[in-house]
Amino acid sequence: MNSYYTSVELGTNDIKILVCNKTKNKFHVIAQVCSPSAGISKGIIVDTKQAINSIKKAFKKINEMLQMKITKAVVCIPTINCRTDIVIGSCDVIDYQEITGDDVSNVLKDSVIGQVAEDEELITAIPISFKVDEEEGIKDPKGMAGKSLEAKVLITTSPKDLVYKMLEVLKLSGVEAIDVCYSAVADYYAAKNNNLDKQVGSVINIGEDKTTISVYNKGIMIKSKVINVGSKNIDNDLTYIFKTSSEESRRLKENFVIADSRYADVNEICEATLKTGKIKSFNQLELSKVVEARCAEILKIAKNELKNLTKREISYIIITGGVSELAGFQYVVEDILGLKGRVCNITTMGIRHNKYSSVYGLAKYFDSKLKLRGKHVNMLNNEDIENLITIKQTKENNDNLINKVIGHFFEN
Numbered sequence: 001m002n003s004y005y006t007s008v009e010l011g012t013n014d015i016k017i018l019v020c021n022k023t024k025n026k027f028h029v030i031a032q033v034c035s036p037s038a039g040i041s042k043g044i045i046v047d048t049k050q051a052i053n054s055i056k057k058a059f060k061k062i063n064e065m066l067q068m069k070i071t072k073a074v075v076c077i078p079t080i081n082c083r084t085d086i087v088i089g090s091c092d093v094i095d096y097q098e099i100t101g102d103d104v105s106n107v108l109k110d111s112v113i114g115q116v117a118e119d120e121e122l123i124t125a126i127p128i129s130f131k132v133d134e135e136e137g138i139k140d141p142k143g144m145a146g147k148s149l150e151a152k153v154l155i156t157t158s159p160k161d162l163v164y165k166m167l168e169v170l171k172l173s174g175v176e177a178i179d180v181c182y183s184a185v186a187d188y189y190a191a192k193n194n195n196l197d198k199q200v201g202s203v204i205n206i207g208e209d210k211t212t213i214s215v216y217n218k219g220i221m222i223k224s225k226v227i228n229v230g231s232k233n234i235d236n237d238l239t240y241i242f243k244t245s246s247e248e249s250r251r252l253k254e255n256f257v258i259a260d261s262r263y264a265d266v267n268e269i270c271e272a273t274l275k276t277g278k279i280k281s282f283n284q285l286e287l288s289k290v291v292e293a294r295c296a297e298i299l300k301i302a303k304n305e306l307k308n309l310t311k312r313e314i315s316y317i318i319i320t321g322g323v324s325e326l327a328g329f330q331y332v333v334e335d336i337l338g339l340k341g342r343v344c345n346i347t348t349m350g351i352r353h354n355k356y357s358s359v360y361g362l363a364k365y366f367d368s369k370l371k372l373r374g375k376h377v378n379m380l381n382n383e384d385i386e387n388l389i390t391i392k393q394t395k396e397n398n399d400n401l402i403n404k405v406i407g408h409f410f411e412n
Contacts, residue, residue, distance in 0.1 A: 003370075004030075004380040007362040008175070009076040009183065010040050010051070010166065012208040013232075015058040016359045017073070018351065019066065019380075022367055027360075029350030033062040042210045042228075043078025043183070045165045048172075055173040072379040074366045075170065075177045076358050077123055079184040079212050079224045083157045086128070087111045090150040099132065099141045101374020103149050108373075111153040120157040121164070123180055126220055127372070128152045142374060154220055156182060178379070181365050183358040184214040184224050189368070190361030191318050191344050192219065201316035202309075203344075204302045205358070206323045208232050213302050215310045223309045227301060231323040234294045239275075241290055242282060248272040253326070256284060257291045260328035260335075264288035292332060295323070299336040320344035322355035 003022045008015070017033045035058035039050025063069050089111025093103050108125050116122050130138040132146035141149060167177050187203045188196075197219040205212045207230045214224040231253075238249035252272055258264040268284035299319075306314070317337050323329070324343045333341040344354050351360055370377055 002378075003367060003376065004378045005363040005366060006070050006073040006379045007076070007186075007359045007366070008073045008170075009359045009362070010043065010045075010055070011037055012041055012043070013037060014208075014355070015040075015054060016356060017058055017062050017070075018356065018359045018363060019062065019070065020360075020363050022363075027348060027364065027367075029348060031062050031065045032351055032356065032359075033058055033065070034355065035061055042226075043076075043080065044162060045169050048165075048169055051169050052173050055170065055175070059173065059175060068380070069174075070379075071174060072176050072178050073170075074179045074181065074362055075166065076183040076186055076362055077158060077163060077166065077180045078210075078226075079182045079214065080162065080226055081159055082123075082182060082184075082224050083120065084222065085115065085155055085157075087115050087153050087155055088150065089113075089153060090148065093146055093149055096147050097145055099144050099146060099149060101142060101372070104130075104142065104151075105373050105375075107149045107151045108153060111151055112155055115155060116157055119160055121160045122155060123158050123163070123182055124154075124156045124185060126154050126156075126185075128154055128220060140372060142372075154222070156185075156221070158182075178377070179366055179369075181362055182221070182224075183362075184212050185221050186358045186361035186365055187212075187318075187320055187344075188214070188216055188219065188221065188361065189364040190320070190346060190357040192361075192364065196316065199315035200310070200312045201314055201318070201340075202306055203318045203320065204299075204306075206230055206298060206319065206321035211298060211302055211321075213305045213309065215306070215312075215314075217312075225305050225309055227305060229298055229301060231321065233298070234291055234323065237290050237294050238287065242272070242280075242287070243274045243276070244272045244280075245275055248274075252282070252287055253291060253323075256287065257326065258284060258288045258328045259292055259295050259326040260331040261285060261288040261292045263328050263331070291326070295326070295329065295332050296336055299333065299341075303337060314340060317341040318344050320354045320357040322353070324354045 007018045015035045015037045019030045021028045038054045039047030045051050089107045091106045129152050130141045131150040132141050132144050187205050200217050209230045209232045211227050235249040256270045264285040266283050266285040269281050271281050317340050330343045
């Protein structure tokens with residue numbers, strides 16, 4: 001069964017939109033956009049007008065790529081002031097014979113009744129395990145026979161004003177949010193596999209101006225902490241020390257430096273514009289030493305916060321976020337976090353970059369949520385899907401990557 005999902009993340013520096021298709025249990029990227037954002041800081045709307053304008057521009061880009069109008073999406077919510085709790089729900093099985101997705105939905109609904117404060121909004125309700133009659137420890141009860149169904153559920157909530165403002169801005173931008181999820185949960189789903197689902201570990205997302213450290217037990221986020229340091233601090237360091245403009249500092253960081261200065265070359269030279277407007281040459285080694293120091297500091301802070309979050313033995317620490325794509329970053333991770341630390345590796349064609357981890361994982365999380373409930377949702381209508389096929393059929397000589405991808409999974 002084909003499913004089409006649109007996911008969006010509103011970041012400080014970028015708005016990321018992903019349109020993907022799931023078929024034969026594989027996700028295929030149809031289109032993605034990473035567009036400059038404004039009016040958003042640390043995932044929070046600080047200027048409604050600017051935010052709406054930047055969201056509209058981002059969706060205009062992806063609409064033009066697909067030659068259709070995207071109006072529905074699942075949305076990443078920043079992991080700020082996140083409250084977690086474990087609750088129990090129960091219900092009678094509808095037909096007293098076979099448990100269906102409707103029964104799963106009913107027991108999850110029962111688990112959250114009366115559990116959410118008036119000033120908070122429910123973000124996720126992730127089942128830890130189910131109990132059918134007297135049989136416990138069940139992960140997916142659908143298809144089992146029984147009269148009663150019980151669920152132990154981890155729920156997460158956020159302040160209403162934060163969530164509602166984001167949803168309102170999206171609505172004013174012409175986009176309906178049909179579900180929300182914490183970016184930290186989405187990051188886990190981007191890296192999720194059967195081994196991780198059996199272990200206790202952490203995912204650290206180094207964002208533009210904040211870093212999120214989250215702890216997961218068998219695939220379920222149990223704790224999270226946000227610290228106010230991120231990749232923008234690297235830009236600021238370069239600007240302060242070398243007097244380059246902020247734009248030039250970002251360019252040098254993304255295109256020239258090596259995160260581990262041991263692998264930098266003093267003979268590699270790059271010119272950059274200073275704040276004064278003058279052009280100056282810098283070698284790779286001198287720039288990389290500054291970048292390495294800040295990357296190491298961020299990882300050390302995250303490591304200490306992780307110790308405060310849990311005393312359990314950690315089996316893995318996955319680092320994601322755009323800065324983790326810097327050349328040599330894995331070596332810095334190993335120096336600070338040891339062999340348990342590794343950089344996230346997204347291999348899906350079209351988004352092979354860790355800046356897309358949250359928006360990609362969000363689509364996978366939403367699909368998993370629907371599967372457990374026995375539901376099927378398409379965020380594109382039949383006319384839009386037919387339009388995608390038409391684009392492929394009428395532009396076979398076009399070298400556009402989107403058409404190639406569409407052709408790949410419609411023909412197989």
